[in-house]
Amino acid sequence: xxxxxxxxxxxxxxxxxxxxxxxxxxxxxxxxxxxxxxxxxxxxxxxxxxxxxxxxxxxxxxxxxxxxxxxxxxxxxxxxxxxxxxxxxxxxxxxxxxxxxxxxxxxxxxxxxxxxxxxxxxx
Ligand code: HEM
Numbered sequence: 807x808x809x810x811x812x813x814x815x816x817x818x819x820x821x822x823x824x825x826x827x828x829x830x831x832x833x834x835x836x837x838x839x840x841x842x843x844x845x846x847x848x849x850x851x852x853x854x855x856x857x858x859x860x861x862x863x864x865x866x867x868x869x870x871x872x873x874x875x876x877x878x879x880x881x882x883x884x885x886x887x888x889x890x891x892x893x894x895x896x897x898x899x900x901x902x903x904x905x906x907x908x909x910x911x912x913x914x915x916x917x918x919x920x921x922x923x924x925x926x927x928x929x
Pocket of ligand 1: 834838842845852853869871874884888916920923
């Protein structure tokens with residue numbers, strides 16, 4: 807049996823493993839390597855805070871992901887299939903590493919944020 811997500815270190819591991827998959831993915835990897843050349847030293851700590859905020863209400867994330875993805879979609883249109891792939895990779899990463907209430911919660915939140923992003927982008 808796997809453990810649940812229980813501290814900041816777990817979130818860091820989850821995010822690192824998620825982006826390991828993302829950059830290799832044939833459907834969405836190029837958004838991170840070509841459309842935007844992501845500065846990982848900067849991006850990863852932002853993502854740790856974003857998810858820490860969601861899971862433990864203790865992060866210090868203050869960005870605006872909606873605006874950022876709207877901007878990204880203007881460079882290379884984001885479609886439903888991209889969000890489906892993003893969500894699939896996210897869920898697979900969580901399931902590979904963790905099991906429990908927080909693990910279920912984080913997948914649910916990712917899905918609902920992805921849904922809201924799509925509603926905003928496609929309407
Ligand atoms: C089609 C799916 C998605 C793609 C291709 C995508 C791609 C990206 C890229 C390229 C960045 C920019 C990194 C940078 O400028 O350094 C980014 C930032 C970010 N993404 Fe996504 N993303 C997707 C979906 C999501 C979803 C569903 C969430 C949340 C559940 C999310 C959360 C974030 C956050 C929090 C940031 C950082 C914003 C900031 O800098 O304040 N993304 N994403």
